[in-house]
Amino acid sequence: MSNIHINTLTIAILLAPPLAFAVAPDGKTMIDSRHGKVEVIAGGEAADILLAGTKIATVGAGSAALYPIASTTGPDYIVVRTSRPVAGCKHAFLLLALSDEAPSMSKEFGSCRELAGAAMSGAEPVVHLSNRADPQAGVESYRWQGSEVVMAFESPSLCSAAGFLAQKHAQPLPAPLSSRVSGSGRLQFLSAPDPACAMPGVFVVPGDSVTTSLASGPFVYANYTNPKSGRKVQGWVPRDRLAD
Incomplete structure (x- = not known):
């Protein structure tokens, strides 16, 4: 969960x-x-x-x-x-x-x-x-x-x-990539690829699985679906917090 x-x-x-x-x-x-x-x-x-x-x-x-x-x-x-x-x-x-x-x-x-x-x-x-x-x-x-x-x-x-x-100028990834959140602590979703643009209360934790589709510098655009509720969220996250 x-x-x-x-x-x-x-x-x-x-x-x-x-x-x-x-x-x-x-x-x-x-x-x-x-x-x-x-x-x-x-x-x-x-x-x-x-x-x-x-x-x-x-x-x-x-x-x-x-x-x-x-x-x-x-x-x-x-x-x-x-x-x-x-x-x-x-x-x-x-x-x-x-x-x-x-x-x-x-x-x-x-x-x-x-x-x-x-x-x-x-x-x-x-x-x-x-x-x-x-x-x-x-x-x-x-x-x-x-x-x-x-x-x-x-x-x-x-x-x-x-x-x-x-999103207009990001580099498309070859195919949507499924990754798991790594590191420690919450991984905050961002509305733009910058730490100043946190989406209040929207985050995942280590072990959660996300799918990425775009890259902008050290950030990727990630999609997450809650396995229980089915609710979907999207946003930018630092690439180095994701593991294959």
């Missing part, structure tokens, strides 16, 4: 990838990229964006902060958060792409929202924005399309957005 406990089974909008999407909590006005140093020079009602000492763009804001998106291949992407001294609607965002070609900057998007996270989803950057004034509004996820950054989908939480992207 399994000891899985389901206090709150919000199968976590699991249509809704890793929380490698998290960005630094504080933006910087100067960062190093693979294509040179990027910096913001603020001045009154406008701020210049410089690459390797050369101005590449001017944004209509009193100041701006830079948030790099971790990428190992392709262009470097940087989220530019502009700030204006306006009550209630302070920020707007742009995406900067740096490559061996000329740098490019998107049009402004996400006015009046806050940066919740950003990451690469496959070959494209995705930026997650929240609404601090209305926590129930959910998280909007944006991607670059042509010269604009457009909203791709909306999720109730950052973990839901990450879970959706993880």
Whole structure:
């Protein structure tokens, strides 16, 4: 008999990838990229964006902060958060792409929202924005399309957005693999492949059998069926807690 406990089974909008999407909590006005140093020079009602000492763009804001998106291949992407001294609607965002070609900057998007996270989803950057004034509004996820950054989908939480992207880009396993939970202690199910996205009260214990179908870095997507009740749960778990 399994000891899985389901206090709150919000199968976590699991249509809704890793929380490698998290960005630094504080933006910087100067960062190093693979294509040179990027910096913001603020001045009154406008701020210049410089690459390797050369101005590449001017944004209509009193100041701006830079948030790099971790990428190992392709262009470097940087989220530019502009700030204006306006009550209630302070920020707007742009995406900067740096490559061996000329740098490019998107049009402004996400006015009046806050940066919740950003990451690469496959070959494209995705930026997650929240609404601090209305926590129930959910998280909007944006991607670059042509010269604009457009909203791709909306999720109730950052973990839901990450879970959706993880399933979209995860590596399918050759065939569903049956494994037993190993190690000691409970194995927590996650709504995205990141420890910060625990599904409250949803876990299995050593000896339980799960079936895995997708892989994302050190995590796999697991399915578990309670042998007594027949209830099914799905979620991400660390690969190293499973044995053949």
